[in-house]
Amino acid sequence: xxxxxxxxxxxxxxxxxxxxxxxxxxxxxxxxxxxxxxxxxxxxxxxxxxxxxxxxxxxxxxxxxxxxxxxxxxxxxxxxxxxxxxxxxxxxxxxxxxxxxxxxxxxxxxxxxxxxxxxxxxxxxxxxxxxxxxxxxxxxxxxxxxxxxxxxxxxxxxxxxxxxxxxxxxxxxxxxxxxxxxxxxxxxxxxxxxxxxxxxxxxxxxxxxxxxxxxxxxxxxxxxxxxxxxxxxxxxxxxxxxxxxxxxxxxxxxxxxxxxxxxxxxxxxxxxxxxxxxxxxxxxxxxxxxxxx
Numbered sequence: 599x600x601x602x603x604x605x606x607x608x609x610x611x612x613x614x615x616x617x618x619x620x621x622x623x624x625x626x627x628x629x630x631x632x633x634x635x636x637x638x639x640x641x642x643x644x645x646x647x648x649x650x651x652x653x654x655x656x657x658x659x660x661x662x663x664x665x666x667x668x669x670x671x672x673x674x675x676x677x678x679x680x681x682x683x684x685x686x687x688x689x690x691x692x693x694x695x696x697x698x699x700x701x702x703x704x705x706x707x708x709x710x711x712x713x714x715x716x717x718x719x720x721x722x723x724x725x726x727x728x729x730x731x732x733x734x735x736x737x738x739x740x741x742x743x744x745x746x747x748x749x750x751x752x753x754x755x756x757x758x759x760x761x762x763x764x765x766x767x768x769x770x771x772x773x774x775x776x777x778x779x780x781x782x783x784x785x786x787x788x789x790x791x792x793x794x795x796x797x798x799x800x801x802x803x804x805x806x807x808x809x810x811x812x813x814x815x816x817x818x819x820x821x822x823x824x825x826x827x828x829x830x831x832x833x834x835x836x837x838x839x840x841x842x843x844x845x846x847x848x849x850x851x852x853x854x855x856x857x858x859x860x861x862x863x864x865x866x867x868x869x870x871x872x873x874x875x876x877x878x879x880x881x882x883x884x885x886x887x888x889x890x891x
Contacts, residue, residue, distance in 0.1 A: 605834040607827050609866020618723060618866050620644065620873055625717040627663055628727030631656050631789040631828065634854060635725055642661070642877050647720075648716030651744065652692020652822040655729035656782060657811060659744035659765035662690065664713065664771045667682075667718045668778060670680065676700060680745065689736065689743040696747075719779050725829075731759045731804040732796060761810040770816060774839045776822050784823045785814045785865065790832030792847050792855070805829060824863075828857050 603862045612618075622647040626636030636648035650667070654660050666672050679686045685696040686703045697703035716738070720726060732752040734743050746754055776782060793801050816825045832841070832849055839846060841853040849857070866874065 600732050606787050607830045607860075608772070609864050612783070612824055614867070615781045617868075618870070620870055622723055623721030624723040624725065625667075625714050625721060626725040627651075627654060627660055628725070628787075629653055629729030629789040630848070631729075632725055632727035634856065635727075638858060639808065642880055645717070645847065647710070647714040647717040649680075649692075650710035651690055652694055653729075654744050655746075656731065656733040656742075657728060657759060657768055658733050658742045659690070660726065660728070661767040662742070662744070662770050664775060665717075666690075667715045667756060668771070668775050670719070672711075674704055674711065675863075676704070678707075678844065679703060682749070687747050688863070689741070689745060689747070691862070692745055693747060704841055716889055718775075719784070720777075722781055722783060723866065724782060724784045726784055726786045728764075728786070728808040730793050730801075731764065731807040732800075733757055745788045758804065759807060759849065761814075763799060764807060764811040765814045768811065769818060772815065772823075775860045776819065782822065784819075785826050785861075786815060786823055787826045788812055788829040790849055790853075794847055826861060828861075831857050831860065 618624075620643075622645065624639065624644060626632045626646060626648050628644065628649070630653055631652055633649050637645055639646045640648055642867065651663050654663055664706045674688065676687050678690065679700055680689070681687075681700075685698055686700040687693065688703070691707060695703060695707055696705070699859045734756055735741065736743050736745055736795055737753060737755055743754070749811075772784075792798075792802065796804065811826050832853065836853045836856065838848070841848050841850050841856075862874070
């Protein structure tokens with residue numbers, strides 16, 4: 599019997615007739631892994647809106663993001679900002695949206711919101727990455743926040759979703775969204791990044807809740823939602839620590855590349871492979887020139 603050095607994780611992929619094309623519009627929402635996949639697709643010149651709120655980790659924040667994106671009349675206003683003494687920020691946004699001028703902050707937030715809305719309501723693909731079941735409430739208002747912005751911990755209450763809560767929240771927003779845009783197909787993943795700030799055991803319990811949620815959504819919307827096993831690849835195929843970055847938490851560049859290759863094999867239509875190769879070669883040459891300069 600031939601020696602085996604890893605457990606291969608199989609993925610059936612998308613039915614061939616429904617696979618992605620270069621002319622398709624896309625949006626990514628979710629954790630750092632969704633950010634990474636989205637920026638890689640953007641570099642390859644796919645039409646994609648990448649995390650228009652910045653990184654989002656928990657299902658409740660993702661649910662709110664989808665609600666705001668699907669509500670064509672919504673715009674962020676001064677009421678959605680707070681001032682920390684130096685910058686205007688939003689509890690719904692990553693710190694990259696922070697600005698000393700509230701008008702500048704709102705302009706960037708609403709510009710990315712509108713682009714994301716166009717891609718979600720009129721596009722073909724949504725990449726949705728679930729990061730953690732833990733979330734934080736601002737004690738002053740009781741509202742769930744997507745980002746604590748390093749404010750004092752006593753301002754927040756940490757909670758953990760049950761699988762029934764996360765599946766209900768996402769189901770309730772995805773059902774009307776898919777009626778608005780019946781062409782939309784969703785690749786849902788559980789982030790392979792480990793959140794060891796919660797401890798190894800609680801991290802795995804959190805991931806188990808997200809896996810249940812993703813499985814339920816795939817079964818509920820079988821013509822629209824496809825689960826991609828990024829988490830399982832990291833845990834089984836790439837379980838060796840040489841596939842982790844120096845922090846031993848995030849996947850290494852090689853691990854991310856291997857996961858992305860598997861995604862492409864089951865997601866992109868074979869007719870697009872020639873154009874993908876041309877754009878990949880052009881990107882490689884461009885980066886090579888930047889390194890030499």
